[in-house]
Amino acid sequence: MTTTTNINIQPDAVYALARSGANLYAARASGCYRSQDGGVTWRNLFATLDTPLAATAVVAAGDTVLAGVKGAVLRSDDAGESWQTVGLSAPPPLVAALAVSPNYAEDGIVAAGTSDAGVFVSTDRGASWIPWNFGLVDQHVYTLAFSPDFAADGTLFAGTESGIFRSHNGGRSWREVPFPMDAAPVLSLSISPAFRRDGRLYAGTEAHGLWLSDDGGSTWQRILRDRATAAVNAIQVTPAGVVWLLLEDGLIGSSDAGHTWDRSYSFPPDRLALTLLAGEPSTMLVGFSNGDVLPAG
């Protein structure tokens, strides 16, 4: 990767990035930031709050922005200008992941994965949250992924400390996916845009590389053997079928479902890449451990 722009924001880790229209959002240890100029300048949207909060996850849809913090999800209906705090059940869990339903405009469903209290689901655009953890025996959730066909199949996956769980009813109950427990934790999940047809699901692990399922999670094969121990922090599958993997030290791409990796970009060694914002290569952004947000392609 050629580093083009070092965006000057506070030196703290970027945990998540989100985009809605022209607005970019970054969840960082020092708050939730917004950029309206493609990531050149950033403003801390939590600066107006009474107490400083670390944002650990962020998603956006239209002018609605949801930011995960310890014990709550902060919700804004005006692109982050003002916030409403919606508490999760005590004791306060840390929100590790937020995911928005592909049909958010109609169903208003958002899911929050927490580091020790499982999954909370909101069906009213983040105004209230209910813990739905039936069958989720591992409540250390690192990542969530909605099926692209969620309106029809109600499917949601959760990557956890010990593997992967699947819900077929919008997160109300969960079943184990036969993912090898030794390969967990699962840090990232991504579902093929043609999931209904190809049943393809990618799982990135902390120390056992990338795994692929072609049958909706029933069987798994390990791919990316030459980078076997790299932590896969994020995965993105583009509508064209290109798979992008964010490793701690680089970004690699595959045009053949992960069998060969023909695109590769490396990052400066003084920082770890933590999060990837979906988009085409020219518009992808990567968040780093030192607070940088850089274009990927």
Added chain:
Amino acid sequence: MKARQKPGVVFQPRVHQSLQRGIAKLVGAIRPTLGPISCGVAIDPLNSAETLPEYLDDGGVIARRIIELSNRDEDMGAMLARSMIIRQHERLGDGTATVAVLFEAIFNAGLRYIAAGGNAVMLRRHLECALPVILDALDRMVTPLAGQAALTKMALTLCHDEEMAALLGEIFDLIGEYGRLEIREDYGRGLRREYVEGTYYYTGLMSRALLPDDAVTTLSFDQPAIFVCDFEVDDHRELFPVLQAAHSSGVRALVIVARNLSEKAVSLLVANNRMDTFKVMAVKLPGLNPTERMEALEDLGRLTGATPVLSVTGDRLDTVTANHFGQARRVWADLRTFTIIGGQGDPRRLREHLQKLQAAYRNAPDVDDRKRVQQRIGTLLGGSVTLWIGGFTEPEINARKSRAERAALALRSAVEGGVVPGAGIALLNCGQLLKQRLAQATDADERAACNILIEALGVPARTILRNAGYDPSAVLADVQYEGPDAAFDVLTDRLVNTREAGILDSVQVLKASVRNAISTAGMALTIDSLVHLSRPEIIGKPE
């Protein structure tokens, strides 16, 4: 004074004739209950204070009520059938009428073959050899049962109650095959369900004294340490090391799970709670017997990460350290229950433990073991549902509750094993594979066994149609013309696709029905003499 029956031995042909009559009487009482348009059975109450006969529409309960027939020879036939039906009822909650008519059909046809000179033992052997063919044919038809809509449709065919079916569909969509469902009587008039988050046990606080005041009924701790043991603590000083370990490790709340604490030990905890250090609650170890208690200790250990301290293995409380403690996000308890939310045990070990329990569930030798293991799994899955059954009168509530329990049992087996076309069609379709076997068979007994089973497997479908007032032959000809997934819906009076209409049967129920019917009929056919022992005559025998 009770007269004593004379002992005696009965030989053929009276044996087969008597068994047949006894079986016919029992099955005849159950046959009208098969299908969605079925009739009930009125049972004369034994208690003279009850004036109304008991109305029943469940084959299993009817079989239970028929305790004895007056004719001793017939009684043996009836009791053979009764035992088989009750076994089916206890294990699966459904399929009792199916197994009854299937059994009778095989037995009667077998008797005809034996009367014509066939060999009973060889016939039995060939009947049992044909069983895997039928089970294989059923396996080929299986589809999974998933999704709330499909579950609701299936529930409706089981309980014939739309409100109940809607709730059962929703509940089983959540809890799956292992989840914890309790069905209880309610004071209200309708049905309602209640979802409970977390793992809860039916044992509560050791003493009311642990509650801070009379107005409070529940004690709740956030992020407590959890100490699990099987001790009955008489001397309050035995608890000092536990409290010391908690204090020195800086925990803010401690939950002690023990078999029992003396009043002095409870007083020690109450005194500790008055101080501004850390709070303690003590709850009783779940389990009614040593086995259940050991299982609860193991489960609690896996769930919370605690290391159980066991008196039975020689552990002592004075060796307890903070390393023995587990953790949870929250624990709350009242005098009857306690609940653990978000146990912080190693998720891998918990999942491995659950996998072992699931294997034990599949291999459990009897109904009670199976049920106990299923409850353990359901408890550890971290949530439960209570279905409250209300009604206008107590008999109505009881009948509805019984129906809900049966439907839940059958629905659970359907979720676990999958479903096949209902209305007797799956069994009818099994005849095709048997016809192939028949075409290859050269042995007369084998051919007879195939013919008997082909005919018998059509009896449940015929009975359902006959109970609904249809001519089975005409209707089944139309059904078979339409294809293997077609059935005649007697409620809507038209041919339907079974999967679209939700007319489905649990494959486990059907397999058990076929297995029980063939096994019991085979045994009955090889009975050649009856021996009556001397026993007291029971007064007031139902005929």
